[in-house]
Amino acid sequence: MPSRPTKACIVGAFEHPTRKAPDKSVAQLHAECAAGALADAGLDKSQVDGYFCSGDAPGMGPTSMIEYMNLKVRHTESTDLGGTSYISLVMHAADAIAAGRCNVALITLAGRPRSEGSSGTAARVRPGVPENAWEMPYGMGTVNGYGLVAQRHMHEFGTTLEQLAWIKVAASHHAQHNPHAMLRDVVTLEDVMNSPVISDPLRRLDCCVVSDGGGALVVARPEIARSLKRPVVKLIGGGETVRHGWAGAVDLTTTGTAISGPTAFAEAGVTPADIQYASIYDSFTITVLLQLEDLGFCKKGEGGRFVADGNLISGVGKLPFNTDGGGLCNNHPANRGGITKVIEAVRQLRGEAHPKVQVPNCTLALATGTGGNLGARHGSSTIILERE
Amino acid sequence: MSKAHVYPAPPVGPEDTPFFDAAREGRFLIKRCKDCGQYHWYPRPVCPHCFSSATEWVPSAGQGVVYSHSTMQRLDPPFTLAYVTLAEGPTMMTHLVDGGGQPWQIGQAVKVVFKASEDGTPVPCFAPA
Numbered sequence: 001m002p003s004r005p006t007k008a009c010i011v012g013a014f015e016h017p018t019r020k021a022p023d024k025s026v027a028q029l030h031a032e033c034a035a036g037a038l039a040d041a042g043l044d045k046s047q048v049d050g051y052f053c054s055g056d057a058p059g060m061g062p063t064s065m066i067e068y069m070n071l072k073v074r075h076t077e078s079t080d081l082g083g084t085s086y087i088s089l090v091m092h093a094a095d096a097i098a099a100g101r102c103n104v105a106l107i108t109l110a111g112r113p114r115s116e117g118s119s120g121t122a123a124r125v126r127p128g129v130p131e132n133a134w135e136m137p138y139g140m141g142t143v144n145g146y147g148l149v150a151q152r153h154m155h156e157f158g159t160t161l162e163q164l165a166w167i168k169v170a171a172s173h174h175a176q177h178n179p180h181a182m183l184r185d186v187v188t189l190e191d192v193m194n195s196p197v198i199s200d201p202l203r204r205l206d207c208c209v210v211s212d213g214g215g216a217l218v219v220a221r222p223e224i225a226r227s228l229k230r231p232v233v234k235l236i237g238g239g240e241t242v243r244h245g246w247a248g249a250v251d252l253t254t255t256g257t258a259i260s261g262p263t264a265f266a267e268a269g270v271t272p273a274d275i276q277y278a279s280i281y282d283s284f285t286i287t288v289l290l291q292l293e294d295l296g297f298c299k300k301g302e303g304g305r306f307v308a309d310g311n312l313i314s315g316v317g318k319l320p321f322n323t324d325g326g327g328l329c330n331n332h333p334a335n336r337g338g339i340t341k342v343i344e345a346v347r348q349l350r351g352e353a354h355p356k357v358q359v360p361n362c363t364l365a366l367a368t369g370t371g372g373n374l375g376a377r378h379g380s381s382t383i384i385l386e387r388e
Numbered sequence: 389m390s391k392a393h394v395y396p397a398p399p400v401g402p403e404d405t406p407f408f409d410a411a412r413e414g415r416f417l418i419k420r421c422k423d424c425g426q427y428h429w430y431p432r433p434v435c436p437h438c439f440s441s442a443t444e445w446v447p448s449a450g451q452g453v454v455y456s457h458s459t460m461q462r463l464d465p466p467f468t469l470a471y472v473t474l475a476e477g478p479t480m481m482t483h484l485v486d487g488g489g490q491p492w493q494i495g496q497a498v499k500v501v502f503k504a505s506e507d508g509t510p511v512p513c514f515a516p517a
Contacts, residue, residue, distance in 0.1 A: 133398040134430035135481050137511045139460075144469045147458025155456070155494045199458045199469075247436040248429035248478025250471055252456060375469075376481070 006234040008094035008105075009225035010385065012041025012218030013346040015324075015339075017180050019331060021212040022115040026334075027058050027068045029110030029214045034069055037216035042228050043104060048218075049073055050102030052089040055080030056111060056334055065108065075101040081240065081379025082371020084281060085109075086217070086339035088381040090367075091238030093219040103221045110214025111334020118210075118335070135376065142283070143207060145375025147199035149252045150286040154201060156253055156301065159289065161201060163304030165192035167285040168205050168328050170312035175325025177354040182209045183329040192285075206285040208327035208337065215339035217346075231350040232388035237270070239263025244377035253301075255370055256380030257294035264382040265296070270364060272296045275384075277348040277359045278319055279341035281369030282326040288312075291368055292319075295382070314357040323348065323357035341367040342383070349387040363387045391465045393483075395505035403433045406445050411510040416450035416500045418476060419443050429478035450500025451475045451517060457484055457492045472498055472514050486515040 014036030016029060024032075030053075038045055051073045057065050061078040075096050081088055086109055093105035153159045169189060175181040187205060195204040225232045240263075243256035265271060272295055282288045289303035297319060298306040311317035324330045324344040327337040345365040347353045365385050372378035400408050410417045419431040423440035435443050455471035468484040470492070484492050485501060497517035502510035 127399070130401070130432070131430055133400055133404050137395045137398045137505055138469055138481055138483055139396075139467065140469055140481065144458045144460050148456040148469060148471060151458055152456040152494070197461045199460045199462075202458075245429075245479075248427065248480065250455060250473075250479035252471070 006222045006236065007098035008219050008235055009222055010090065010217055010233045010235065010342070010346050011220045011225045011228055011230060012037040012043065012216070013343045014040050015215045015331065015343045016110065016213040016333065018213050019180065019182050019211045020114050021112050024112070026110050026112060027065065029112070030057065030065055030108045031069050033110055033214040033216035034106055034108050037106070037218045041218045041220070042230065043218060043220070045071070047104045048106045050075040050093060050096055050105035052077050052093055052105055052107040054078060054085035054089070054109065054336070056109070056336060071106070073102070081242070081381065083283065083336040084338045084369030084371035084379050084381045085336065087342060087367055087369045087383055088240045088379070090217060090219060090235060090342055090383055091240065091381065094235045094238070097219065097221050103224060105219040107217040107219065107339070108214065109216070109334055109336060109339045111336065112212040113335050114210050114212045140373070140375060142373060143202055144199035145373040146284045146286055147202045148375045149290070150201050152252045153286065153290070157304065159304040161193050162189055163308050164206055164285040164289065165189045166307045166310070167282065167288045167312065168192045170307070170310060170317070171282065171322055171326045171328040173313045174323045174357050175329030177356040178325050178330055181325040181330040182211055183325070202284060202286070208283050208332045209329065210335065211331050211333055213331055213333035215333065215343050217339065217342055233346050233349045234386045234388055235383055236386045237264040237266070237268025237384040238382065239267070240379065240381040242377065242379050252375065253290065255290045255294050255374055256378060257291045257368055257370065257382060260380040260382040261295040261368065264384050268384040270384060274364055275319070275366045276362045277323070277345065277365040278321050279345045279365070279367040280321050281337050281341055282322055282328045283332070283337065283370070285328070287370060287374065288321070290374065291370065295366070295368060314359060320357070320359050323353050336371070338369040338371065338381070341369055345385055349385055393465055393467050395503055395511045397505040397507040397509045398511060400509065404431065407431060408509055410445070411502050411512065414502065416448050416512060417445040418448045418474065418478065420446050427476045427478050429474070429480045448474060448476055452498055452514065454484065454492060454494050454496045454498055455479050456494060468492060470514070483513040485513045
């Protein structure tokens with residue numbers, strides 16, 4: 001187990017219960033999430049001296065949200081790696097705390113793509129982005145980018161639609177116990193494989209939900225964590241990277257998690273075999289499969305066999321994943337699922353997951369994610385958490 | 389299937405002009421570095437392999453093989469997003485077109501064709517070779 005001193009602990013976690021919020025602003029959702037996470041931690045707003053958000057927050061970087069919530073900070077940061085940003089921000093917050101730049105770091109995310117009718121599937125074009133001329137005309141949205149990835153993985157390794165479907169089936173088994181989940185019905189392999197093709201080979205049920213909502217985390221100095229009346233959840237390892245087209249040497253079957261995962265494991269001094277619970281970003285079924293391979297839970301190309309036969313179902317398989325139902329069934333606030341991955345990992349380590357999906361005596365968990373598009377360029381981040 | 393796909397016009401940057409000028413004449417250019425000799429895609433004036441500014445546009449026969457493909461079947465008309473690996477080495481994002489309704493195959497030989505976008509700027513796509 002790790003020999004290095006703990007940099008920081010996650011002391012507060014809150015997932016907004018809403019899945020559709022037409023009557024609330026994004027800023028309001030941020031503030032409600034912040035209040036929820038601080039209440040969960042047992043800390044006061046005045047104790048927050050660091051604030052972290054990503055590029056989706058309203059306003060220029062973190063400035064508008066810091067004003068809206070009337071925070072007084074001595075450290076702030078806004079990193080945008082798409083949906084995985086919040087996993088990276090936990091690591092960045094811990095580094096800032098270890099460097100003495102803040103003591104209590106607040107991380108928030110919120111969005112309302114469901115109310116605003118924005119699934120993130122349309123190609124979004126910002127002026128001046130260098131790849132625009134070479135990608136924008138082709139209409140790469142979200143689903144067809146991941147369709148390219150799934151098609152190639154099936155070609156290289158013989159991965160099947162049924163194996164991909166197991167990932168959704170496992171998520172649905174967990175979501176049935178989550179009263180807040182958007183999709184609570186348990187689905188079968190046939191339900192997934194027979195759902196309409198969106199962009200082949202991906203079916204509708206291979207895709208995550210579009211939901212309003214948000215989440216927040218509070219990361220604090222270990223001495224503060226130990227003074228609170230909550231189980232202590234330590235960050236013991238982290239890693240991040242950006243993976244892309246390598247100037248034309250495109251390889252869609254590996255994600256940046258092949259860098260972020262081993263980096264996190266090395267820092268933590270643990271191996272995949274030690275992990276009792278894993279939150280794995282599930283924008284699509286194929287996203288989970290690739291990350292499992294790149295984390296080293298199985299060899300490259302064997303992800304299909306790894307996820308089959310309920311291996312990801314809590315109480316059934318070897319690696320319980322996304323016990324809240326994940327993005328596939330529960331929630332994908334702001335089309336960015338990183339923060340909910342961390343929140344469910346914290347619940348598992350505290351023993352606060354739903355009893356039907358709680359991993360017994362869960363002391364070591366992982367949260368990993370990708371952001372952007374695996375069909376083009378994306379960020380990856382991985383953190384490893386341990387209950388003290 | 390009678391409708392034609394409408395391509396948005398590519399936002400052509402100053403460094404991309406030679407490519408699109410040639411494309412209007414039916415010629416397909418790719419970038420190679422005079423210093424390190426390597427090809428790259430998408431085209432950049434500063435070589436992404438060695439950071440040399442001595443990159444040049446060179447003619448390509450526009451031949452390649454399908455690396456991966458995905459068809460948006462919900463859309464009317466459906467379109468097929470793809471990556472094609474050029475004979476010179478780089479793999480580029482594109483569309484597969486003019487396939488006559490036959491299923492696309494990874495590894496299939498394809499050749500560049502230009503499709504006119506909304507404002508007439510040509511967009512490089514690939515059809516069966």
